Amino acid sequence: MDLFKVYPLFDVEIVRGDGKYVYDKNGQQYLDFYGGHAVISIGHSHPHYTARVTRQLEQLGFYSNSVQNPLQREYAQKLGALSGCEEYNLFLVNSGAEAIENALKVASFETGKSKVIAFKKAFHGRTSAAVNITDNTKIQAPINTRFDKALLPMGDIKAVQKQLKRGNVCAVIIEGIQGIGGIHVPDAEFLEELAIACQENGALLILDEIQSGFGRTGKFFAYQRANIQPDIITMAKGMGNGFPIGGILLHPRFEAKYGMLGTTFGGNHLACAAGLAVLEVLEQENLMANAARVGEYLKAQLETIKGIKAVRGEGLMIGIDTGFPIKEMRKEMLFEGQIFTGSSSDPNVLRLLPPLTISVSDADMFVSTFKTYFEKHQPTLVKKSKAIFKRIQDKFQ
Numbered sequence: 001m002d003l004f005k006v007y008p009l010f011d012v013e014i015v016r017g018d019g020k021y022v023y024d025k026n027g028q029q030y031l032d033f034y035g036g037h038a039v040i041s042i043g044h045s046h047p048h049y050t051a052r053v054t055r056q057l058e059q060l061g062f063y064s065n066s067v068q069n070p071l072q073r074e075y076a077q078k079l080g081a082l083s084g085c086e087e088y089n090l091f092l093v094n095s096g097a098e099a100i101e102n103a104l105k106v107a108s109f110e111t112g113k114s115k116v117i118a119f120k121k122a123f124h125g126r127t128s129a130a131v132n133i134t135d136n137t138k139i140q141a142p143i144n145t146r147f148d149k150a151l152l153p154m155g156d157i158k159a160v161q162k163q164l165k166r167g168n169v170c171a172v173i174i175e176g177i178q179g180i181g182g183i184h185v186p187d188a189e190f191l192e193e194l195a196i197a198c199q200e201n202g203a204l205l206i207l208d209e210i211q212s213g214f215g216r217t218g219k220f221f222a223y224q225r226a227n228i229q230p231d232i233i234t235m236a237k238g239m240g241n242g243f244p245i246g247g248i249l250l251h252p253r254f255e256a257k258y259g260m261l262g263t264t265f266g267g268n269h270l271a272c273a274a275g276l277a278v279l280e281v282l283e284q285e286n287l288m289a290n291a292a293r294v295g296e297y298l299k300a301q302l303e304t305i306k307g308i309k310a311v312r313g314e315g316l317m318i319g320i321d322t323g324f325p326i327k328e329m330r331k332e333m334l335f336e337g338q339i340f341t342g343s344s345s346d347p348n349v350l351r352l353l354p355p356l357t358i359s360v361s362d363a364d365m366f367v368s369t370f371k372t373y374f375e376k377h378q379p380t381l382v383k384k385s386k387a388i389f390k391r392i393q394d395k396f397q
C-alpha cells in the first residue's frame with residue numbers, strides 16, 4: 001500500500017521533540033518557530049504532559065460518551081476558570097474542522113436559517129460546511145458548496161449589515177486573528193460592531209479561535225481584546241499540544257437537547273488528560289504572559305530590520321510580510337539555519353507560531369537568523385550588492 005500523497009513534504013524526518021526544539025533522524029536540532037502548525041503550545045514532550053497522558057493511558061484510554069466521565073467536567077471547570085468564560089457550556093470534539101462544523105450546525109438549529117457570512121482570506125477547515133466558507137475554491141468539491149454564503153472584506157461593517165438585513169443569515173464567523181490568510185488582526189471595534197449587528201439581526205457570532213486561542217496571542221482567546229461575548233467559540237490546535245482534541249464553547253442561553261450533537265471519540269479520557277495537562281502547564285508556567293512579553297519583544301526587533309514591508313499579529317502569532325516570495329528563504333532557514341517557520345496563503349508572508357515557552361534569547365536567535373536570510377533574498381538588497389560587486393570588479397579590471 002502507498003500513501004495518498006496530498007502533502008508537499010520537506011525532506012526531513014522529525015523523530016523527537018523537547019521543549020522548543022525538534023530533532024531529525026540524524027540528531028540535527030531545529031528551533032521550532034512553527035509549532036507543528038500552531039499546535040505545540042506548552043512545548044514538545046513537556047514532562048507534566050507526558051506523565052499525565054501516560055498515567056491516564058495506564059488507567060483508562062477510552063470509554064464512550066454513554067457513561068459519566070468526570071474528566072470532562074474537570075476539564076470544563078479548569079477551562080472556564082483560565083479562559084474567563086465560566087458561564088459558557090462545553091462540547092468536546094476531535095479537530096478544528098469538526099468544531100466549526102458543530103458551531104455552524106448549532107447556529108442553524110438555533111435560527112432555522114442556513115446562510116453564513118465569513119471573511120475574505122478566511123480558513124475554517126476542510127469538512128463540508130467549514131470548507132464552504134473557506135476562501136479557497138481549489139479545496140471545495142461540488143458537494144461542499146451546497147449552502148448559501150457571503151465572503152465579505154474584513155472590517156467592512158456596512159457590507160455585513162447589508163447582508164444581515166436580508167434576514168436569512170444564521171451566523172457570522174470570524175477568526176480571532178486570521179492565520180492562514182497571512183496574519184490579519186481584526187480591529188476590536190469591528191468585532192464589537194459585528195456582535196451588535198448579529199444581535200440586532202438574529203444571527204449568531206462565531207469566533208474561530210482554533211489557531212489564535214489557548215494563550216497564543218497573550219490573551220486566552222484573541223477576541224478578548226474586544227468587549228464582546230461571542231455566541232460560540234471554536235477551539236483546537238494548542239488545546240491538546242498535539243493530542244487531537246477540539247471543542248466549542250456555547251453561550252448559556254442555548255439549550256442542549258439530547259442527540260443534537262454527538263461524537264464517538266470527542267472528550268475521551270485520554271484527550272481530557274492531555275487537555276488538562278495543557279491547561280495546568282499554561283497556568284503554572286504563566287505562558288500567556290510569556291507569549292505577550294516575548295511576542296512584543298520579537299515584533300519590536302523584527303520592525304528594526306530595514307526593508308520589511310509589515311510585521312503583524314499579537315503575542316506569538318506573528319506574520320512577516322517580506323514584500324517578496326518567501327518560499328526559497330523559508331527552505332534555507334530550515335535546512336541551513338535550522339529553524340522551522342510557517343507559510344501562509346499570501347506567498348510573501350512568513351508565519352511564526354512557536355511554542356508559548358520561548359524566551360527573549362530564542363527571539364534574538366530567530367531575528368539574527370531571519371535577518372541573514374532576509375538580506376540575502378530581499379530583491380533591492382540583492383540588486384544593490386550585485387551593483388557594488390560589479391563596481392569593485394570594474395575597478396580592478
Ligand SMILES: Cc1ncc(COP(=O)(O)O)c(C=O)c1O
Pocket residue numbers: 095096097098100123124125126175179180208209210211212236237
Ligand atoms: C482558524 C482555523 N480554523 C479551522 C482550522 C481547521 O482545523 P483542523 O485542521 O484541526 O481541522 C484551522 C486549521 O489550520 C484554522 O487555522
